[in-house]
Amino acid sequence: RETLAKKPAFRSAFRKRCCLIPATGFYEWQQTPAGKQPHHIHRPDNSLFAFAGLWEHWERETESIYSCTIVTTAANPLMQPVHQRMSVIIAAQDYRSWLDKNTNQEDLHSILDRDGYRQLQLTPISTRVNNPAHNDPGILKAVSLAMDDMA
Template identity: 60%
Template sequence: MCGRYVLIATEQQIIDHFSLRRLANYQPDYNIPPGQKILNVVQLEDGSNKAVYLHWGLIPSWSKDRGIGNRLINARAETLAEKPSFRAAYRKRRCLIPATGFYEWHRTESGKQPYHIHYPDNRLFAFAGLWEHWENETETVYSCTIVTTGADAKIASIHDRMPVVIRPEQYLDWLDKKSEAVDVLSFDQSAAYHDMRLTPVSNRVNNPAHNDADCLT
């Protein structure tokens, strides 16, 4: 799964990397938890990219209770086309979720050891994401989820799941609004994760209230 991640790129780096016209209200974040608004990149009708902030925890449009989002922070790549919670978004509302790293916890005899998983230079990459629009009589919520898949050999040493990473040359394929038949399992995760590092960090990251460079120590 992916339940906490990092985005510490500069505003200009994000604009350039994702071909954005502008990026408002951005602040680097060392410890991003579910349940808050996170940066997403979506494709507009004219084919351009736009930065939006969506609630992390997908709320299906048909749900009567927005609380379902607490259980849908991740979506399994293997069943996106089948699950009622995700299949419509998979066809029509795919997005990119910018990141510079993510955290995973490995169970040991002495407790859970957190790892920061990232490229050596902490360069930008993107998770495959889905987004949804939900509303009732009193509120409207735009929400998202991070797509995960079975871990490759490297990540499997600490966890059995990992987020699907979309490489830059594949961004347009994933975002393409004209295509409803994008096979998420066709994106080569061995290539995407090849250069990533697994760096053990302190338990400071366990508390989502901690949001500073010490989370990566």
């Protein structure tokens, strides 16, 4: 987030090609004395939210290439115990402004500064999530953590 308007890789997309990347949750791993503990970050009701994204398009010979990225920023107090960076979540009331090509950069930065994490919770889950063969709702089941695991 801090370098979007400056870095050549993002500068043009930040001015003209903002997008929303929908999700109902995501995973982050916290380093603990017992190993890496996965967390499911989501709304209490598991409803949809959107990450701040940028997209790009290139033409190469006869090929069109599209790519996108999720904007990240320094972690807020909720995420700091788990990771030093976090993806930016856009509040629903800001979707239209984020997507509007005419929104000025100052307003875009203001949207990125809002804390879309206030409505989210971290749920410790089983390390089953680490294996792609486990593709079932059971991977989202909350687990209890011992206090020594969190130190």
